[in-house]
Amino acid sequence: MGKAVAVAASCARTPLEGVRDALRERIGDERFSVWFGDASWAATAAEGKTTIVIRAGGGVTHEWLRRTFKADVDAAVRAVCGARGLVAWEPAAAVPPPAGDPSSTPVTPQPRRSRTMAIAVRRSAGPGLAVVGSETTAGATPHPPLRRQARGLAEFVTGPSNRMAVAAIEIAATRPGEISPLLIYGPSGVGKTHLLEGACGRVRELHPGIEAVYLSAEQFTTAFLQSLHGGGLPGFRRTCRSAELLVIDDLQFFVGKRATLQELQQTIDALQRQGRQVVLGCDRELDALPDLGSDLLTRLRGGMTARLLPPDYDTRRGIVAAICRARGLELPDDVAHHVATHMTRHARELFGAVNRLEATSHMLGVPVTIDLAREALADLVRSSGRSMRLADIERAVCTAFGIEQGGLQSSRRSRAVSHPRMLAMFLARKHTRAALAEIGGYFGRRSHSTVVAAQKTVAGWLATKTPIVLAEAAWDVDEAIRRVEDVLRAT
Numbered sequence: 001m002g003k004a005v006a007v008a009a010s011c012a013r014t015p016l017e018g019v020r021d022a023l024r025e026r027i028g029d030e031r032f033s034v035w036f037g038d039a040s041w042a043a044t045a046a047e048g049k050t051t052i053v054i055r056a057g058g059g060v061t062h063e064w065l066r067r068t069f070k071a072d073v074d075a076a077v078r079a080v081c082g083a084r085g086l087v088a089w090e091p092a093a094a095v096p097p098p099a100g101d102p103s104s105t106p107v108t109p110q111p112r113r114s115r116t117m118a119i120a121v122r123r124s125a126g127p128g129l130a131v132v133g134s135e136t137t138a139g140a141t142p143h144p145p146l147r148r149q150a151r152g153l154a155e156f157v158t159g160p161s162n163r164m165a166v167a168a169i170e171i172a173a174t175r176p177g178e179i180s181p182l183l184i185y186g187p188s189g190v191g192k193t194h195l196l197e198g199a200c201g202r203v204r205e206l207h208p209g210i211e212a213v214y215l216s217a218e219q220f221t222t223a224f225l226q227s228l229h230g231g232g233l234p235g236f237r238r239t240c241r242s243a244e245l246l247v248i249d250d251l252q253f254f255v256g257k258r259a260t261l262q263e264l265q266q267t268i269d270a271l272q273r274q275g276r277q278v279v280l281g282c283d284r285e286l287d288a289l290p291d292l293g294s295d296l297l298t299r300l301r302g303g304m305t306a307r308l309l310p311p312d313y314d315t316r317r318g319i320v321a322a323i324c325r326a327r328g329l330e331l332p333d334d335v336a337h338h339v340a341t342h343m344t345r346h347a348r349e350l351f352g353a354v355n356r357l358e359a360t361s362h363m364l365g366v367p368v369t370i371d372l373a374r375e376a377l378a379d380l381v382r383s384s385g386r387s388m389r390l391a392d393i394e395r396a397v398c399t400a401f402g403i404e405q406g407g408l409q410s411s412r413r414s415r416a417v418s419h420p421r422m423l424a425m426f427l428a429r430k431h432t433r434a435a436l437a438e439i440g441g442y443f444g445r446r447s448h449s450t451v452v453a454a455q456k457t458v459a460g461w462l463a464t465k466t467p468i469v470l471a472e473a474a475w476d477v478d479e480a481i482r483r484v485e486d487v488l489r490a491t
Contacts, residue, residue: 015050015081016043022076027069027256035065051086052077065089068258153198157322159315161486162191165306169195169279173202176210176244176277179304181268183251185282186308189346192281195308196247199279203245213243217253221260241270244277251282255291265296272299311347312486316340319347323354331357334370342381344485353377388431388488390442396487397424400480401470409444415469422454423470423477427484429455 020041024032039056054073056065066089077085153173158166165184172182184192200212215223220240227236240246246267254261268278282289286297286305311319317340324331331339335357343349360376361368394408397420408421421443428439429451436448461468461477468477475483 014043015085016041016052018080019043019052019073019076019085022079023069023073026072026076035069049084049086050081051088052081053088053090055090151194151197152201153195155322156191156194156198157311157315157318159312159318161309161312161315165195165308168304168306169199170202172245172277172279173199174206176203176207177275178277180272180276181278181280181300181303183280183282183286183300183303183305184308185285185305187310187346188283189348190308190310191347192283192308193249196249196279196281200245200247207244210244211242212245212247213240214247215240215249217248217250220248220264221253221257224260224263237267240267243271245279246271246277247279247281249281251280251292252284252289255289261293261296265293265299268296268299278303310345310486313340313482316343316350319350320354323351327354327358329354329358331368332370335368335373338370338373339377342377349380353380356380390428390432390434390439392488393424393428393431393484394443396484397427400483400487401473401475409442411444419468420470422457423468423480423484425451425454426458427481431488 020036023036027035036054036056039054041055042053044051044053052073070087070089073087077087153166153169156162156166165186168179168182169184171179184195186192197214200214203210203212223236224233227233248264254264271278280300285307286292286300289297292300317336320331320336320339323329324336331354339350339353339357343353356376357368357373360372364372366372395405397403397408398405401420403417403420407417408424410417412418425439425443428434428442429436432439434442436451440446440448440451458477460466466477467474468480469475470480
């Protein structure tokens, strides 16, 4: 239904616009921007037929684009123009139709910001990444690449949510080739890029003269295609395959790029044969990326994978403390607790919260207090939360304390079950919009008054710091709540 509506909408526009929109929908915004964002498009009409002219790439790149996307482009043209639609592929250097041709509708691409890559393998220790980029406007004289200071491993706050990944990175940096390839994966904002950059920095600190190359997947793709077009393929391969450590971020970006995937696979194979280190970053686990191809996935599964989770409470407190130390800022303990408790998804939220507190305090000329923090961060707190279901609460409590699924809905009254059940009811009131009766009904067909009593009991535990029994072990109630909420955030 969605595609039909999209095609109908595109037909109300010019055929050329409709084809572009239809192709974008078929292959996705990201792939369209990467492969066709710089293309020149035109539509010509003659003898009752419409020809869509695509001028993209040159030489090998042009042929690869045509082979790879021919089926998608043909389908987009048929959807918009019907049987009378034709497609013409031309290299980017081809001469466009005469300006005076009334039957043509040329599309002049607007100047785009493109990334000009410079691959520089450093043979001496020092700050900065092996690969740097600068943004230039197409057609302008590029300036020398700007070097961004890399973040070091010493600045990374370690906690239960990331300890395995940090340990793996340390091994990869100190003993290159021992656990290769290494895949670090996790959602955006949990520190993947920081760890990958830190690996390059640590290698240069410990092994002066060793070559370390850092590339995002987009940079690898761009440099590879440019080398194909300009005849620089041997140099590109020499740079990547002579590195003692090759780091590539955003692995998911390679999906759908068959030629680049083949080059990546061959690069990994070449480095593995030499006993060198490959480290990759990705925003999801390998099982969620079947389109990378079975050969590449097999190679990656033969190495090591380490997951980065959203930071737990203690890690978030550590991140807040690190931010404040770097800025010479002092936050009261209750303010730091407020930030770490409510900014839960990733480190960027914590940076944003501290930034806002510092700016608000400066502008108003008042110290940072808990009241100021609550007012200044109110909208961030609301946006950080997400809608929870009763099933989510139950699953988190069971996972946190090793309780069998369904145990909280049973009729059992032992403290090992009743205490977690009361905690689950308390958290259900805190994190869901479910009514008292709905919560009671979910947790074993109990009445709304049972839920009210559970709330009061847990509140009493919090007020008196009373240890509670969870899964036959005593827990501090504050720590127990934080543990469950960390599980909720990680799912």
